[in-house]
Amino acid sequence: MNYILLGPPGAGKGTQAKKIVECFGMVHLSTGDAFREFKKFSKVLDKFLLSGHLVPDKIVITVVKKYINKKDHIGRGFLFDGFPRTIQQAKELDIILKSKNLKIDAVFLIDICFEEAIKRVMKRRVCKCGASYNTEVFYQGEVEKCNVCGCRLIQRNDDEKDIVKKRFSIYEKHLNPLIEYYRKDRTLVNINGSQNEEDIFEQIKKQINRCCLSKL
Ligand code: AMP
Numbered sequence: 333m334n335y336i337l338l339g340p341p342g343a344g345k346g347t348q349a350k351k352i353v354e355c356f357g358m359v360h361l362s363t364g365d366a367f368r369e370f371k372k373f374s375k376v377l378d379k380f381l382l383s384g385h386l387v388p389d390k391i392v393i394t395v396v397k398k399y400i401n402k403k404d405h406i407g408r409g410f411l412f413d414g415f416p417r418t419i420q421q422a423k424e425l426d427i428i429l430k431s432k433n434l435k436i437d438a439v440f441l442i443d444i445c446f447e448e449a450i451k452r453v454m455k456r457r458v459c460k461c462g463a464s465y466n467t468e469v470f471y472q473g474e475v476e477k478c479n480v481c482g483c484r485l486i487q488r489n490d491d492e493k494d495i496v497k498k499r500f501s502i503y504e505k506h507l508n509p510l511i512e513y514y515r516k517d518r519t520l521v522n523i524n525g526s527q528n529e530e531d532i533f534e535q536i537k538k539q540i541n542r543c544c545l546s547k548l
Contacts, residue, residue: 333358333409333543334434336416338510339442340503341496342452343525344532346464348442349413351533356540358409361399363392363417365462370395381490384498386506389420393428396421400428419509437543439514440536444525446500453496457485 335358337345346362353360367387371378380387396415399405416422429435444452455467459478465485470476476485490499514520521539523532 333437333540333547334429335409335411335540336436336439336514337411337413337442338439338507339525340444340446340449341491341499342449342456343442343444344452344529345413345442347529348440348533348536349411351529352411352536352540355537356409358411359399359405360411360413361396361415362413363387363395363415364413366395366399382495384490384495384502386417386502389418389424392417392421393424396425397428400432416510417503418506419513422510422513436514436517436519438521438539439519440521440523440539441511442523442525442532448526449500450493450496453491454493456488456491458488459483459485 335352337349337352339345349360349362352358367377367381371381377387377391386392392415396412400410412425416425426436452466457465457467457476459465459481460483461478461481463478463480465476465478467476477483478485490496511520521536523535525532527535
């Protein structure tokens, strides 16, 4: 079974992805994480990320194709996180999946407003090991360190306010065509992203269980 997490910056896609994968064991592909990893080797990629612009569809599709075709990913199901971001990517994904007799079973759209997105992203701190935190969990003046590896936390450089504004407006520009696309094939599930993360996860879990039951 294959699923998509859609949502603006700060919607909690990464947090939900972690929970979903722990519970259901599919392969997680965050294109954002993949590009952050690759940008060390590519100045061009770094430029896209730093400006908040989307990476060109052609590059995105090449990366996704490689990931889907990895030997140890076959047959496990995928959770696509932050992908597709454009209608072109959505169509290409369908073609790749169709060629393997697969399809998207549900698209979870976690929705939050711009003000909430900015508020959350400003409080986000990340570790190089991939862990993500909200500054509210730290005492005032406390050194912000990772619970997993002990490293000092940093702010993502594209979490700067003006870049987040840009990312949000780009997200909104592409959202309606994507909603239309996935509404047509009845896979879209709207989720109110301002609920707490456990409630959001319960809603996603119920839907995934429903999808699994319908396959029996
Ligand atoms: P994210 O971690 O999902 O917020 O993504 C961080 C950045 O990576 C975005 O602002 C884009 O520059 C790039 N990116 C991630 N996923 C995609 C995608 N599917 N298409 C184009 N660019 C992407």
